[in-house]
Amino acid sequence: MGDTRGEKTHTCGTICLKYLLFLFNILFWLAGGAVLAVGVWTLVEKSDYISLLNSSFYSASAYILxxxxLIVIVTGIIGCCATLKEMKSLLIVYLVLLLCxxxxxxIAGVLAYVTYQECFPFCYQLDEELRQNLKVTMQQKYQQEGEESITQAVDRLQQEFKCCGSQNSSDWSDSVWIQREDNVRFVxxxxxxxxxELCGRRDHPSNIYKVEGGCIMKLEEFILSQLYILGAxxxxxxxxxxxxxxFTCCLYQNLRDDPY
Known part of the structure; x- marks a missing residue:
């Protein structure tokens, strides 16, 4: 009876299921690592834009990633242990985690898709408050004492997205910094x-970026494209x-039919 039980426990089907599930868990674990890396990269590399938008949306997205x-990595590790050790109770935990x-x-994908679809007909418009926040931030805080991080973020934004001003370059005419008596720049x-140095004294289209919609449009397009990709x-x-x-259900069924 012992030999028969051993043969049933290690049938070809069970072995194939174990290795397929183990391979899936390795891929799942790697996917979790990639998602974690993207989240950290987003938070570190793009954190400048959080201060410009004055919104928790961007940072919240990064923390969610x-x-x-982390959840996917932990789940993958549990799945590998449950598969290799053939622990039925751990397989149930793993299955519940996968289902959650x-x-x-x-839910996240549907919400992201719905949000993207709602924004699309309105030319990628985000909340008007965000638009106004960016404009005020650029006009009131750029090159001001104690606002070095804002200044660097604005410069990086304009260079990275090849734009000038919140909605257009004329926004800078109301800037506190531009209006200073000792400032000879227009932008x-x-x-x-x-x-x-001092290239901003000439605001001709051949010299500066005259993008219709300004930096807010570029920033909206970037965020919404990331949202769409994330949802997909x-x-x-x-x-x-x-x-x-x-695979988990099939392996659990095989192990339950062959108790040991």
Whole structure:
């Protein structure tokens, strides 16, 4: 009887399921690491824009990615342990975690898609308050004492997105810094296509960026494209998890039929 039980426990089907599920968990773990890395990168590299928008939306998105990455990594580790050790109770925990992550990803993906669709007909317009915040921030805080981080963020924004001003370059005419008596510039030097000292004295289209819609439009397009990609990836990974849940259920069934 002992030999028969051993043969049943290690049938070809069970072994294949174990290795398929183990391979899935490795990929799942790597995906979690990638999501975590993107979240950290977003928070570190793009944190300048958070202060410009005066909104928690961007930082919240980054923290959600980091949390999701950590949860996926932990879930992947649990899945590997449950698969290799053939622990039925741990397989149930793993299956429940997969199901919870699956539901969260579906919800997040649908919400991201709905938000993108609602914004699209209005030319990628975000909340008007965000637009006004960016304009006021650029006009009131640029090159002001104690606002060095804002100044660097504005310069980086204008250079990275090749734009000038919140909605257009004329926004700078109301800037506290531009209106100073000792300032000979019309726009910051970061508005120039080829930045150099005092290049902002000439605001001709051949010298500075004259983008219709200004930096707010560029920033909106960037954030909404990231939101759209995030939603599509979340839904794609969620359906991939269905395969993992199917493998888990099959392996659990085989182990339950062959108790030891």
């Amino acid at each position: 980091i949390a999701a990455g 992550i699956f539901l969260m990803e579906i 910051p030097d970061s508005c120039c296509k080829t930045p150099s 990836v979340a839904i794609g990974i969620a359906f991939l998890q269905l395969v993992g849940m199917m």
